[in-house]
Amino acid sequence: MTRDEKIKNIYLGAHVSIQGGVVNAFKNAIDIGANGFGMFVKNQRRWDAKQYTENEILSFKEAMKKSGILPEQILPHDGYLINLGSPDLEKREKSLNAFIDEMERVNQLGLIYLNTHPGSHLKEISEDECIKLIAESINKAHKVVPNVIIVIENTAGQGSNMGYKFEHLRxxxxxxxxxxxxxxxxxxxxxxASGYSLSTKEEYDFTMNEFESIVGFKYLKGVHLNDSMFGVGSKKDRHHSIGEGTIGLDFFKRFMNDHRFRNIPIVMETIDETIWKKELDLLRSFID
Structure with missing residues (x-):
């Protein structure tokens, strides 16, 4: 496979703004040279949003076709208020309804993924109980909305958030x-941040082998590619620009040449959007 063919199979971009309408995600992605991206499908800090108009849906699909970026290259993210593992029934039902609404929006736009943080037990129930509630919520949502694949994100281990261990995902x-x-x-x-090292080849290989044995790369649908302000096991969710944090450039060079991360959206959520294009160029320069 030539280098150009490799680059084509690496769907690389950033989490872009939808300010002014979801269709603007494509312009914002193309402006930084992305061939994949992340986005919200509504305001991520509100429970409710106006339903899409037919024109909004049509414009989005037309922009997607024109861009050449396929649904499998896009990783929509749900809102920050949703907690599918809440121990409070009323709050969990509110979260589930909001989650279903976001799934319906993904489906309306012709997309296939919805990225979500698993949920939090709020120190009121056990981790095992919370895991059951999260899975129960996803099963209910699957029955309401067809097609959409739920993509569960690992977390930094802050507070009572689930997903900081590969075992939680499994x-x-x-x-x-x-x-x-x-x-x-x-x-x-x-x-x-949650305790898995990535910086050296030995650490990288160990962590990736752990992921394969516990979860399995067959379930990997996307990556958020970020450096970290803090070190291993900090439990602090503080992203940094590529090469500016504690992980180190050697990791990103290794990652960009790992065939296991081909044909899935790789989305930066780094802190300075003014250098996103520069960061993408840097990452692509690492490809052998």
Missing amino acids: DIIELIEDKNRVGVCLDTCHTV
């Missing part, structure tokens, strides 16, 4: 009835 997946409609997103900053 255990949620085990309880999902339709395993064709569930996957995982690896966030590299979260991976390091």
